[in-house]
Amino acid sequence: MSNPKVSVIVPIYNVEKYLAKCLFSLVKQSFKDFEVLLINDGTPDNSMKIAEKFADKDKRFIIFNKPNGGLSDARNFGLDRAKGEFVVFVDSDDYVHRDYLKVLYSECVRNNADMSYCRFWHAFVRFGVFVPSFNPKKGVLSRDNAMNLILTDKLLHSYAWNKMYRRSLFSDNNIKYPSMYFEDIATSPKLIFHSNKVAVSDRFLYYYVKRPGSILATMNSKKIDDLMLSILMCRNYIQNRNEYQKFKRAIKHISKKMELINIYSILRLHVITKNFRDCKNNFEINKKMYRYINSPHFMPTDDEPRFPFHIIQPDSTTADSQKKKHSM
DSSP states (O other): OOOOSEEEEEEESSOTTTHHHHHHHHHTOSOOOEEEEEEEEOOOSSHHHHHHHHHHHOTTEEEEEEOOOOHHHHHHHHHHHOOSSEEEEOOTTOEEOTTHHHHHHHHHHHTTOSEEEEEEEEEEGGGTEEEEOOOOOSEEEEHHHHHHHHHTTSSSOOOSTTEEEETHHHHTTTOOOOSSTTHHHHHHHHHHHTOSEEEEEEEEEEEEEOOSSOTGGGOOHHHHHHHHHHHHHHHHHHHHTTOHHHHHHHHHHHHHHHHHHHHHHHHHHHHHHTOOTTHHHHHHHHHHHHHHHTOTTOOOOSSOOOOSSOOOOOOHHHHHHHHHHHHO
16 A cells, blocks of 8 residues: 555644544545544543544544653654655644645645645634634745745744645654754744745635643743744754854844743743742843844854753742741
8 A cells, every 4th residue: 555645643642622623624634645643642631532433433543652752752753653745733632624635735746845834723712713824925935035934933933733844854854843842943944944945825724722721821931941942943953054144134033032022921920920039130041042042153063052041930939938937
């Protein structure tokens, strides 16, 4: 039996409320030549009972079990076992339009593109509200144009899930998702860097379900660090391949944007913990991260870079204990 044209990778962890809708949207695809790799990332809930029902009825759905390692580890696990010429990622709490695979695949083939990209809905399912994404117009982006758009986060976004990739982009260039928050920001520019071009569809084909507890809604010091680190990793990768000057302005733009996002996140973090002891210091560290990313003296490393300083996590118990001490 020949390999499928497309591999769909679905990491599964604690999604029993959402998984059936996600998998049902894949069963109903108008494009038929695909496999679905259901990656059980050690989920403790009843998600796998749902996955097993789909796998029993449709042989294109294949279950893989592994110890819990996080989203990046699950995606990498799936990539190592995928057989399709092209690969897509679908988060298990999201769902897709019936033409999701058909359109993305035809855009790649028709334009001889290594990647394709579709528009998506921010789906606030609880309230029945759907907010459209803003993306480039339908067409084909050159590699450099796509790089500038994704590095500046203008119209083209780093999400792993609303794109189709030629699988060789990962295997030929040894690209893996790093085990960190905002791993897609650190990875998607690398994939576009090695693409010949990116085909863009103007159709809304992916439903990104917004639910409580998102990364940005539950910010902590590690997440604040990783947001800036993802940009440093992009600079490191591009500079190692002697093209930093070409994308220098784009990297400066996105690092400034992330610095501003982190100002809000740092303040919110200290408000939530009711501990402002290191707040001013954290603002300065955030600024130092921005300067470090854009320093003309930055020396790229062969492995993934790291900051020599980190955001300080405020201890919520400190403020409480101080209150008790003063009340005694």
